[in-house]
Amino acid sequence: MAPLSHELAGLILPHEHYGSHLDCYGKTVDKDLEEKNFEYAGTTLPSIWNSLKVDGYDVNSEYIAPKEDDSNNAQILIDDWYYEHVRESQYLLQILKCSNEDCCGQTRSSLRSLLPNGFLPPPIKLQQTQNGLRVSQVNSDDGTYLNLFARLAVKLQPEAADFQQIPYDWFCPSVHDKLASRTCKECGIYHTSNKTLLQHLKNLHPKRKKKDEVVRRIQPTRIAARRARELLCILGDEKAGTENAEWIDDDEVDGSFENEEEDVAYRL
Template identity: 40%
Template sequence: MGKYLQDIELDACFIFTRAPGSSAYNPVERRMAPLSKMTASVIFPFDTFGSHLNSANKTIDVDLERKNFEAAGISLADIFNEGEIDGYLVISEFVAHSSEEVQNDITEEWKTAHVIQSQYMCQIVKCLNSKCFSPFRTNYCTIFPDRFLPPPIPIKSCSGGLKVDATGHFDSLFQALHFQNVESMKASCFDEN
């Protein structure tokens, strides 16, 4: 992921998911529904080329497991290729790759410096270390001086200002940013006194 961010020169990458109860508005799930419907009654055999499992259902032959998985993937792609989503034909293909092709350039140290992940969002943001990344291409850090978006905070407005809402209703990102800025200003005022 780090190399990918460097190659395409992104300052930040945000991956969001929908909260429970709002999946009807999720465009990915809306596109996946027809695909799920196509496979609702299909049972894929796990042992096309023979069983890779022992009597405790633990994998004992990784290569055979990969071959069986590939057979299921090819069958799934064939089913999807017969489908249509929103008037467009589905074009699907199983792509096999070896574990040697997948390079994980993400260490725990790298994640600590660049990633914040919560239940509904993953944030990957450049650091300011020039040995790690090229300088930011945008003024991102002037808008987000802490580099990361604040987590969604359930807040409400009341006569005393903004307060955390114990009922758990989330407000907009802009209100969360405002709340974060207010708290930062309070902290800096206390530091000066």
């Protein structure tokens, strides 16, 4: 992506080339015009990229207009691929070839002889006690993180009865209290944001999503901004005394909080 992104430096794609499709709150009021403006942006990019060569190969790109019913099916395919190939954590994103050669081709390394599922295991901090090696407490300064080979050799794990697998961010104190709410109860996959978890539930576990809809609907402290169909939600953590900001689809946000319009600081 680096050569492609380089060519876009300084490029401005106006969202209202054929006229604005948004109202004063940034919500779409003319879907046909929105699609026409999006198509203009989509056709502009190939006109720039098709003059490039990457590693000696010509770049051939084209804009393909979406079909009426393709968007949801495409998102399901994306989420299914993401589930097989990607693992999230607060400071690390792992993207991996799967073992299906029809999907990713033949594996050229011996990675899976070292890591059976391909992904790096979550880091574990251990300390030596009178009773032998023990897993350190999350907020403790005692203990040492193991290197990869020692980590694979030592089979000790933190006590985490509520998790199918240890989230990669287990020893990240700033997010430890959020691990349970960001982990899929169906498959045990951890997500670094409520938004990606909700998308995962919606497309891969629709029955679970329907069951947990009321519980999972996000309740922000306030709304800082909005763009199109997304809200910039300020999410407070009372225990840590901190706040995080996430762009979340407006239909995934609990609308029961009061004075929403007064809380909007700015709109994009």
